Every structure is written in C-alpha cells, then in structure tokens.
Amino acid sequence: MGFVGIHWRGIAEYIGGGPIDRWTEGVDMYERDGEKYFVVDGHVHFWDASPANWLPGQEQYAKGWIECFHAYMALGPEETHWPLEKFQKYSEEDFVKDVFQDGHVDAGIFQPTYLKEWYREGFNTLETNAKLVEKHPDRLIANGRWDPREGEAGLKQLEEDAKRHNLQGVKLYTAEWRDGSRGWSLKDPEAQVFLERCQELGIKNIHVHKGPTIWPLDKDAFDVADVDYCATNNPELNFIVEHVGLPRIEDFCFIATQEPNVYAGLAVVIGGLMHARPRFFSKVMGELLFWVGEDKMLFASDYAIWEPKWQVEGFVDWDYPDEEYSDYPAVTTATKKKILGLNAAELYGIEVPQELRLPAEAGTPAAREDAQLAGDAT
Amino acid sequence: MTTRARVLDALGSVHDPELDEPITELGFVTSCEVTFDGDVDIVLRLPTPQCAPNFAYLMAADARKAVRRLTAIRRVTVTLEDHYTGDEINAAVARGEGFTVAFPGETDDDDLDALRELFHRKALLARQSRLCEALLASGATAEEMCTSRVADLPDVPDARRCLELRRDLGIPREDASPAFVLPSGEPLAACNLERWLRTARLVRTGLEVNGGICRSLLQIRHGLAADPEEVPT
Numbered sequence: 001m002g003f004v005g006i007h008w009r010g011i012a013e014y015i016g017g018g019p020i021d022r023w024t025e026g027v028d029m030y031e032r033d034g035e036k037y038f039v040v041d042g043h044v045h046f047w048d049a050s051p052a053n054w055l056p057g058q059e060q061y062a063k064g065w066i067e068c069f070h071a072y073m074a075l076g077p078e079e080t081h082w083p084l085e086k087f088q089k090y091s092e093e094d095f096v097k098d099v100f101q102d103g104h105v106d107a108g109i110f111q112p113t114y115l116k117e118w119y120r121e122g123f124n125t126l127e128t129n130a131k132l133v134e135k136h137p138d139r140l141i142a143n144g145r146w147d148p149r150e151g152e153a154g155l156k157q158l159e160e161d162a163k164r165h166n167l168q169g170v171k172l173y174t175a176e177w178r179d180g181s182r183g184w185s186l187k188d189p190e191a192q193v194f195l196e197r198c199q200e201l202g203i204k205n206i207h208v209h210k211g212p213t214i215w216p217l218d219k220d221a222f223d224v225a226d227v228d229y230c231a232t233n234n235p236e237l238n239f240i241v242e243h244v245g246l247p248r249i250e251d252f253c254f255i256a257t258q259e260p261n262v263y264a265g266l267a268v269v270i271g272g273l274m275h276a277r278p279r280f281f282s283k284v285m286g287e288l289l290f291w292v293g294e295d296k297m298l299f300a301s302d303y304a305i306w307e308p309k310w311q312v313e314g315f316v317d318w319d320y321p322d323e324e325y326s327d328y329p330a331v332t333t334a335t336k337k338k339i340l341g342l343n344a345a346e347l348y349g350i351e352v353p354q355e356l357r358l359p360a361e362a363g364t365p366a367a368r369e370d371a372q373l374a375g376d377a378t
Numbered sequence: 379m380t381t382r383a384r385v386l387d388a389l390g391s392v393h394d395p396e397l398d399e400p401i402t403e404l405g406f407v408t409s410c411e412v413t414f415d416g417d418v419d420i421v422l423r424l425p426t427p428q429c430a431p432n433f434a435y436l437m438a439a440d441a442r443k444a445v446r447r448l449t450a451i452r453r454v455t456v457t458l459e460d461h462y463t464g465d466e467i468n469a470a471v472a473r474g475e476g477f478t479v480a481f482p483g484e485t486d487d488d489d490l491d492a493l494r495e496l497f498h499r500k501a502l503l504a505r506q507s508r509l510c511e512a513l514l515a516s517g518a519t520a521e522e523m524c525t526s527r528v529a530d531l532p533d534v535p536d537a538r539r540c541l542e543l544r545r546d547l548g549i550p551r552e553d554a555s556p557a558f559v560l561p562s563g564e565p566l567a568a569c570n571l572e573r574w575l576r577t578a579r580l581v582r583t584g585l586e587v588n589g590g591i592c593r594s595l596l597q598i599r600h601g602l603a604a605d606p607e608e609v610p611t
Contacts, residue, residue, distance in 0.1 A: 250500070
C-alpha cells in the first residue's frame with residue numbers, strides 16, 4: 001500500500017467543498033504490483049431499511065425489498081456477509097470504514113432510491129445522502145432524481161435540488177410504480193422536458209436503473225430501448241445504464257455500440273458475478289470490453305449490497321481464466337485504471353492526481369465498427 | 379414408467395421463459411406427489427420471493443398445462459410457494475385463468491405474449507449458435523453450416539429445442555428446411571456467419587449469466603450445494 005496524503009488538498013481546491021477531513025489525511029491509495037489506482041465508486045448507498053422506517057400497511061414490501069437485497073449480498077465472499085439487522089441499517093462509521101478506509105474508494109457517488117411508498121422517510125434519499133456529503137465534501141458526490149409523472153411540481157423540485165446540492169447527475173427508475181401508473185419510459189414527451197431542464201441546470205450525467213427489478217407486474221421493466229431514443233436526442237448528456245441492463249445485456253450492448261454517450265455502470269456485474277460465477281464474470285467483461293469498450297465502463301460496488309474492498313482488489317487482479325477467452329479484447333493495467341476511476345472522474349470533473357493519470361492514448365477502445373456490423377441479428 | 383416419472387418428464391418440457399432452461403434443471407420444482415388415484419400435487423419455487431410475477435405465472439400455468447395433457451391423471455394442483463404474489467397466481471392457475479385475471483386492472487396479456495415471443499427469438503439464436511459452434515469445432519465449414527438442412531442436425535438437446543422454438547415462432551422446420559435460420563426463416567449466409575456468431579454469443583452470455591445468478595440465489599436461499607462447474611476458486 002502506498003501513502004498519498006497530499007493529493008486530496010488539490011481535489012478539494014478544485015471541486016470546492018469544506019476543509020480536509022481528519023481521515024483524508026493519510027489516505028491509502030490502492031497500490032498493487034507497483035501500480036497505483038484512483039478509485040471512483042459510481043454507485044454507493046446509505047440507506048435505512050430498519051423496521052422503524054417501514055410505512056404502516058406496506059411492511060411486507062419494505063421487508064421484502066431489503067431481504068431481496070440481502071440475498072444478493074450472499075453472492076459475495078462469505079467473510080463479507082452481514083447479518084440482516086446490520087444490513088437493514090448501518091452506521092455512518094460503517095460507511096466511512098467500508099468505503100474509504102478499507103474499500104480503497106477515493107470518491108463515491110450516491111445514487112438515491114426513494115421508495116417513499118414503502119419507507120416513511122424514503123429508502124435512501126438525496127437529503128440523507130447530502131448530510132454525509134457535507135461531512136466529506138471532498139470524497140462524496142450526491143446525485144438527485146426526478147420522475148416525469150410529477151409534472152411541474154417535479155420540475156420545481158429538481159431545480160431546487162440542483163441549486164441546493166449543486167447536482168451533476170441524477171438516478172432514474174423507469175420501472176417505479178406511482179399512483180396506479182406502472183412505470184414510465186424515457187421516450188415519454190414529459191421525460192424530454194426533464195432532460196432539457198437537466199441540461200439547463202448543468203446536470204449532465206443521467207444514471208438509469210436498467211437491471212434486476214421486482215416491479216412492475218407485466219410491463220417489460222427490463223426494456224432498455226428507451227435509452228437509445230433519448231441518448232440520440234440528447235447528445236450533450238451522458239447516459240449511464242446501471243447494471244448494464246441485466247438481464248438484457250445484449251440489448252444494452254447494441255445500444256452502447258451505436259451511441260457514443262451511453263456508458264456501462266458495473267454495479268451488480270462485479271458484485272454479483274466476480275466471486276459467485278467467475279467464468280461468467282469473465283465472459284460478461286469480455287463482451288462489454290468488445291461492444292462497449294474500456295472508455296465507457298464505470299466501476300461501482302453498489303455498497304452496502306457488497307463492500308468495495310473485495311471488488312476493487314479482485315478486479316485489479318482479474319484476468320481471463322484461460323484461452324477459451326482469447327477472442328475477447330485484452331485487459332491491461334490501463335483498462336483497469338480507466339474502469340476503476342478515470343472514466344468516472346472525467347464524467348464528474350474529479351481532479352485526478354497527476355501520478356494516477358494515464359499517458360494520453362493508453363489502451364484500446366472497443367472495436368466499434370465490428371460491433372456495429374453485428375448489432376442486428378435478433 | 380411410473381405416473382410420477384411421466385409427470386416429471388412433462389415438467390421437463392416446461393421452460394423458464396427468459397432463460398429457456400427446463401424448470402426441472404433450474405431446481406424450481408420443489409416437490410411432485412402423485413396419489414394412487416392419479417391426483418397430482420406440484421410445488422414450485424423461484425430464486426427469490428420477488429421474482430417477476432409474470433414469469434412466475436407463465437411457469438406455473440405451463441406446468442399445469444403440460445401435466446394435464448397426460449393420460450391417467452385426475453386433479454392437477456400447482457402451487458407456487460414462497461412468492462409475494464403466490465396467492466393470486468395460484469388461484470388464477472387453478473381456475474385456468476390468464477395472468478390478467480390474476481391481477482385485474484394491473485396487466486395486459488398482449489404485453490406478455492409479445493415478451494414471450496421476444497424470448498423465444500433470443501433463445502433460438504442462442505441455441506443455434508451453440509449447435510453451430512460445436513459443429514464448426516468438429517471440422518464443419520462455414521459453407522456447410524449455411525447449406526445444411528434440418529435433417530442434417532444431430533439428435534442432441536439443443537437441436538431438439540431449436541425445432542420446438544421454430545414451431546412456436548412459426549418458422550418452417552421440415553427436414554428440407556435450412557438448419558440455421560434468421561428470424562425471418564431465411565437461411566444464414568456463409569459470409570455473415572462470423573458476425574452472426576459474435577452477436578449470438580452475446581445473447582447467449584446474457585442468458586447463461588442470468589441463469590447463473592438465478593441458480594446462485596436459489597442455492598443461497600435454500601442452502602443447496604453449488605453446482606459443480608462454477609465453484610469459486
């Protein structure tokens with residue numbers, strides 16, 4: 001482990017924020033085999049799913065949701081599993097230790113999940129996250145959210161949030177139920193109004209949850225086609241597809257191949273597969289490297305579903321297991337540096353210390369033309 | 379063959395709609411009891427209580443349909459256990475009603491049919507490519523792949539399933555029909571084979587990975603042993 005105590009002053013200066021926290025002095029940059037990695041965790045949570053926060057009458061859903069998450073945790077190494085009680089509500093100290101101290105994360109991005117129909121104060125909201133950001137302004141970024149079904153009131157709230165929290169990004173859930181509506185689409189004209197407002201407000205990173213979901217009943221909640229549509233229409237915005245569209249990785253890849261502003265958010269890919277299904281993990285990474293390319297893939301732990309420590313360490317050590325994978329793009333140290341932090345740092349304007357950057361032109365992007373040719377077989 | 383063996387055999391023809399794997403191999407059949415008089419009780423479980431209700435419904439309904447087709451069977455009861463919409467699904471399946479009836483005002487059967495067709499198309503692409511890769515590995519040429527006929531296909535599970543999927547999709551599957559087809563039913567062109575395989579591998583990876591996650595979650599939830607081919611080292 002290397003010792004890098006100084007660079008955080010530079011970053012705090014660059015992105016604003018308060019005084020250096022006591023624990024950022026002496027932060028340990030992750031170092032392995034003489035290489036140092038700048039880690040941006042693109043998807044962290046600080047939630048409260050304890051029974052005290054369950055909305056009366058909705059307990060079964062609040063309970064089911066967190067238990068479903070808890071089952072996913074078991075896909076990680078056994079020594080990283082938590083008891084359900086801690087998983088329902090963990091402390092600020094746990095967060096700081098797991099993410100920053102042990103987890104090698106240099107900067108974390110909060111993706112909020114409101115779920116106010118089930119949880120009194122919400123599951124993990126911008127407001128809660130912002131309190132943590134206030135304490136650790138040089139290491140955390142809070143993203144907002146919107147829902148086009150909220151109309152004018154929603155736009156007003158978005159504006160307030162953007163100004164108060166200096167938002168750079170939002171997290172969207174198209175599959176969320178609301179007042180009898182069973183989800184929405186980024187193709188809806190109302191969504192375009194919000195996307196345009198995002199541009200005006202300087203919110204340029206649109207994270208869209210396209211992954212495992214329990215609602216709704218019938219609509220194809222996994223459909224990623226709407227991302228294609230709005231990415232074309234809003235070239236100034238970046239669309240980060242969280243969970244790479246699982247279980248529809250192929251649909252996502254075809255879109256990402258064609259749209260330069262569509263990115264892969266690796267939450268669940270690393271946490272859910274790298275330990276539990278290592279050979280499948282290598283295949284998925286190989287496919288993503290081929291179709292999407294190492295410049296458009298973003299590391300994310302999905303903490304607290306999984307701790308970042310084993311994911312960062314495992315990913316730095318990862319390579320294809322054998323020659324069965326020889327057809328996939330090569331994985332280099334530069335590939336890993338980009339995915340672990342440099343790509344996200346660029347999207348969020350996070351200053352990366354000089355010694356942790358890559359020389360220009362390092363690595364190879366996806367074979368875009370090849371991929372484009374092949375994208376229409378279904 | 380005992381009645382129970384025939385019932386299990388019939389359940390083996392029921393596939394998870396998205397993964398295109400038999401529910402028996404996925405570990406979704408918890409128990410299967412047949413009384414002396416021919417009453418059948420089947421219990422199904424899914425990897426999590428929150429698995430998509432529409433897929434859960436399809437599997438329960440398909441299971442009942444497959445078993446009711448058998449002879450010397452009286453009453454067939456399919457129970458989906460440990461699922462948050464289990465009561466609604468079980469009631470609708472028992473009455474032979476559609477998914478829409480199970481959740482009035484919340485669903486639309488047309489959506490479900492379209493989704494099922496999309497899954498069939500993907501499954502066909504994935505299965506064909508696995509077959510094709512195996513044949514290429516054993517020395518066949520690209521040209522041969524694109525001129526071969528259904529009658530030339532080896533008698534293996536992937537080939538049999540391809541023909542079932544072609545039946546369901548309305549793609550011709552006579553002996554003289556092309557062995558490998560595009561969604562239109564047109565034969566694959568040799569010059570496109572590499573591209574086609576590349577795309578198919580991605581679709582297949584998606585299916586296999588989802589199957590892997592489902593298996594892992596089921597194993598964790600029920601304390602089952604991990605399947606041998608993918609044990610962490």
